[in-house]
Amino acid sequence: MPIHFADIATVLSGSAVGFILALVGGGGSILAVPLLVYGVGVASPHVAIGTSAIAVAISALANVMAHWRAGNVRWPCAIVFSLAGIAGAFAGAGVAKQLDGEKLLILFGLLMIVIGALMLKKRAGRGDPAIRLTATTARQLMPMLVGTGFAVGLLAGFFGIGGGFLIVPGLMLATGMPLITAIGTSLVAVVAFGASTAASYAMSGLIDWQLAGLFIAGGLLGGLAGIVTGRLIGSQDKALRSAFAGIVILAGGYVCLRGALPLL
Numbered sequence: 533m534p535i536h537f538a539d540i541a542t543v544l545s546g547s548a549v550g551f552i553l554a555l556v557g558g559g560g561s562i563l564a565v566p567l568l569v570y571g572v573g574v575a576s577p578h579v580a581i582g583t584s585a586i587a588v589a590i591s592a593l594a595n596v597m598a599h600w601r602a603g604n605v606r607w608p609c610a611i612v613f614s615l616a617g618i619a620g621a622f623a624g625a626g627v628a629k630q631l632d633g634e635k636l637l638i639l640f641g642l643l644m645i646v647i648g649a650l651m652l653k654k655r656a657g658r659g660d661p662a663i664r665l666t667a668t669t670a671r672q673l674m675p676m677l678v679g680t681g682f683a684v685g686l687l688a689g690f691f692g693i694g695g696g697f698l699i700v701p702g703l704m705l706a707t708g709m710p711l712i713t714a715i716g717t718s719l720v721a722v723v724a725f726g727a728s729t730a731a732s733y734a735m736s737g738l739i740d741w742q743l744a745g746l747f748i749a750g751g752l753l754g755g756l757a758g759i760v761t762g763r764l765i766g767s768q769d770k771a772l773r774s775a776f777a778g779i780v781i782l783a784g785g786y787v788c789l790r791g792a793l794p795l796l
Contacts, residue, residue, distance in 0.1 A: 541572045542743055546587065546750025551758040552776060553591060553751075562644055562693055562780055564588060566787050568747070569637070574740070577633035577640075581692030582733025583740050587747045588693065589726025591755070596719045604716025608665035609677060609707055613699075613717075614724035616678040617685025621725045624689030625732035637791030640691050644784025648777045650701075663709045676706035681721070688725040689732070695725055 545567035552563070564584035565577070574580045599605055628636060665673050680702045688695030699718040703709060709717070733739050 538572055539746055542568075542746040543750035543753075545571050546747035547754030547757070548750075549587075549747075550591060550751030550754030551761070553595075553755060553758065562647055563783060564747075565640060565692060566644075566783055568743070570787075570790070572743070574743070576738070577637050578629060578733070578736075578738045579740055581628065581636075582730060582736075582738040583744045583747065585692045585726045585733060586730035586739060586744050587751060589723050589730060590748050591751050592719050592722035592726060594752070594755070596716075596723060599716030599719060602716065604713050605720060606664065606707075606709065606713060606717045607720070609663075609673070609703065609709070610717045610720035612665065612674065612677045613681035613703060613706070614721045616681030617688065617695075617699075617721050617725050618728045620682040620685025620687075621689030621728040622732055624686040625692070625729045626689075628690045628692070629733070629736060629738070634791045634794050638788050638795075641784045641787030641789075641791060643687070643691055644787060645781050647698075648780035648784060652774060652777045660708050661710050661713060663707050663713075665707075673707055680706040684721075685725050685728075689729045692729055692733070695722060699725075 545564070548567065549564050564587060565580045568574045568580040568584060569577060574583070596605070663669075665677070684695055684698045684702045687693075687698055699721045700711070700714045703714040703717055703721075704711065707714075730739060
């Protein structure tokens with residue numbers, strides 16, 4: 533079977549996303565859709581969103597186990613947040629599929645700019661490491677978990693992203709848990725949101741499964757390279773995160789411009 537340029541570009545794009553996810557601890561998924569549209573040449577933004585959603589879900593699943601073993605996952609909080617988010621993700625995906633693809637890309641580009649700016653903001657690691665969802669704390673935590681989970685899921689489903697940079701601050705806001713715990717717990721929601729968004733797009737025939745397989749394979753390879761690189765650079769990760777945030781902002785501006793040109 534001949535190897536096409538699009539296949540190579542898909543593997544390389546997946547590798548880039550996996551590398552960034554492993555290296556800076558999230559955010560690589562925000563580049564998945566632009567890479568599929570402009571790097572691989574996927575004609576439909578909707579197919580790009582659906583395909584990236586399944587890839588993001590599987591990539592996150594591969595990382596949940598490590599955080600679980602480290603004790604960073606608060607399962608009751610994760611389950612409530614995820615269930616509320618799944619409802620939001622289905623709603624968001626349903627709305628997005630009705631929008632014109634070019635307009636959707638403009639909105640996606642704006643989201644990239646916002647997320648890039650948030651990445652530049654220093655995030656505090658303080659919080660209550662003992663926080664748990666129990667019968668005693670449910671009255672306080674449940675409304676926040678459900679409301680925040682639905683809102684974040686809505687955005688994740690609308691844009692077909694894992695939403696890690698939205699979920700982490702959302703969990704910290706809803707529960708007061710520290711950053712490292714929010715990161716571990718967020719991966720459960722990333723899997724749930726990505727899978728539900730992908731399911732919605734799959735039911736509409738908007739996932740290229742061969743493309744998704746190549747993208748995931750590239751992501752696994754890139755993730756391994758990112759882990760090795762992260763160990764080598766050590767304390768330079770803050771500078772790297774800032775540089776990546778700048779790339780996300782610039783890429784968001786490019787996506788907005790490309791999406792707006794056909795409308796001018």
